[in-house]
Amino acid sequence: MKFNTKAIHAGQKPEETTGAVMPPIFQTSTYAQKAPNDHQGYDYARVGNPTRTSLEKLIAGLEGADECACFASGVAAIDAVMKTLKPGDHVISTNDLYGGTYRLFTTVFEPYGIEFSFVDMTDLNEIENAIQENTKLVWMETPTNPLLRIIDIEAVVDLCDGKDILTVVDNTFASPYLQRPLSLGADAVMHSTTKYLGGHSDAIGGAVATSNKEFMEKLRFQIKTSGAVPGPMDCYLILRGIKTLHVRVQRSVENARKIADYLNNHSAVGEVFYPGLESHPQHKIAAKQMDDFGAMVSFSLKDDSIEKASQFMSKTSIFTLAESLGGVESLISHPASMTHGSIPREVRLKAGLKDSLIRLSVGIEDVEDLINDLHQAF
Ligand SMILES: *Cc1c(COP(=O)(O)O)cnc(C)c1O
Numbered sequence: 001m002k003f004n005t006k007a008i009h010a011g012q013k014p015e016e017t018t019g020a021v022m023p024p025i026f027q028t029s030t031y032a033q034k035a036p037n038d039h040q041g042y043d044y045a046r047v048g049n050p051t052r053t054s055l056e057k058l059i060a061g062l063e064g065a066d067e068c069a070c071f072a073s074g075v076a077a078i079d080a081v082m083k084t085l086k087p088g089d090h091v092i093s094t095n096d097l098y099g100g101t102y103r104l105f106t107t108v109f110e111p112y113g114i115e116f117s118f119v120d121m122t123d124l125n126e127i128e129n130a131i132q133e134n135t136k137l138v139w140m141e142t143p144t145n146p147l148l149r150i151i152d153i154e155a156v157v158d159l160c161d162g163k164d165i166l167t168v169v170d171n172t173f174a175s176p177y178l179q180r181p182l183s184l185g186a187d188a189v190m191h192s193t194t195k196y197l198g199g200h201s202d203a204i205g206g207a208v209a210t211s212n213k214e215f216m217e218k219l220r221f222q223i224k225t226s227g228a229v230p231g232p233m234d235c236y237l238i239l240r241g242i243k244t245l246h247v248r249v250q251r252s253v254e255n256a257r258k259i260a261d262y263l264n265n266h267s268a269v270g271e272v273f274y275p276g277l278e279s280h281p282q283h284k285i286a287a288k289q290m291d292d293f294g295a296m297v298s299f300s301l302k303d304d305s306i307e308k309a310s311q312f313m314s315k316t317s318i319f320t321l322a323e324s325l326g327g328v329e330s331l332i333s334h335p336a337s338m339t340h341g342s343i344p345r346e347v348r349l350k351a352g353l354k355d356s357l358i359r360l361s362v363g364i365e366d367v368e369d370l371i372n373d374l375h376q377a378f
Helices: 003-009 050-063 074-082 099-109 124-130 153-160 213-226 232-242 245-264 283-289 306-315 345-350 367-377
Strands: 067-071 090-094 115-119 135-141 166-170 188-192 206-210 269-273 296-301 331-333 358-361
Touching: 003 050, 003 245, 050 067, 050 206, 050 232, 067 074, 067 213, 074 099, 074 188, 074 206, 074 213, 090 099, 099 115, 099 135, 115 124, 124 153, 135 153, 153 166, 206 213, 245 269, 245 296, 245 367, 296 306, 306 358, 306 367
Parallel strands: 090 115, 090 135, 135 166, 166 188
Antiparallel strands: 067 206, 188 206, 269 296, 296 358, 331 358
């Protein structure tokens, strides 16, 4: 099956008792048993729910994984992955990481005795030098937020080959329509389904897909034991969203490319960060491992200041000023004061994240309207 067909049909079949084409929202906490432990595969809804199962099968299909486990949020999915480790284990991750992931790693898991190295993952030497005897997991995120750097997944997997290191990719920014890390050799792929998979800014969720049976068993144990599970209604919304993933992302990317070109030629713009531009430092890697370059575009202003950036952002009317990404509607945000506000200015600047940096999540509106909106804000 090709991707566009899978987005609608992977792991889905009409519901058995009624023939309902869409999976019902099984709003139940428990399931009747015929005799103790004689049930139809479900005993208690923390452990499993048929609406959730439908969603898990769909995401597994899209990522080319044997299985998928869904969670109450993206960070709950990451939390479950980290709980498969034990104190004294070492994790290597990128220094350009989603803020919530960084907070979870450093304020929850570091105090519990997990060790972390945050390195520039666009430099393979840095990763190689960071590998220790006790390294058990490499956490990648590509494209990164908000500078849209690209990590070479295959090359990182090669570095870990033959060692007892699990490679996991946060695939939220690309979506499986554009990038399938398991096909590049990664052991597992994680999503904030809140973003492109859900696609309509109406539900929070997370997922981990893998063909590593032992790892999936550990995740299922986490689900049963820690219980950060999504409700059936949210599973339904995300499943419904995924059915148009390919059409939405394709249009968003078309729009993003035009917007990146527009910004690239604008005299008030400093730098444009978009993996589809040939000037992007990892353009070739993006072209190799992604089917297209995504719908996130960041740029700085020539007049680099927080004030200029906030003036600009208060003037857009179609681009809504908000955190998050990946929905049908275009959003605009200011990393320095919003998502990355807790990072000290010097650290932020050193990482290349300027005061005036503006991040766009390009949606599927008419691109002329989007460009006009940016034009009048300039
Ligand atoms: C949003 C996001 C997360 C966290 O997901 P939630 O659903 O908000 O918990 C993790 N990684 C990336 C790249 C994200 O954009």
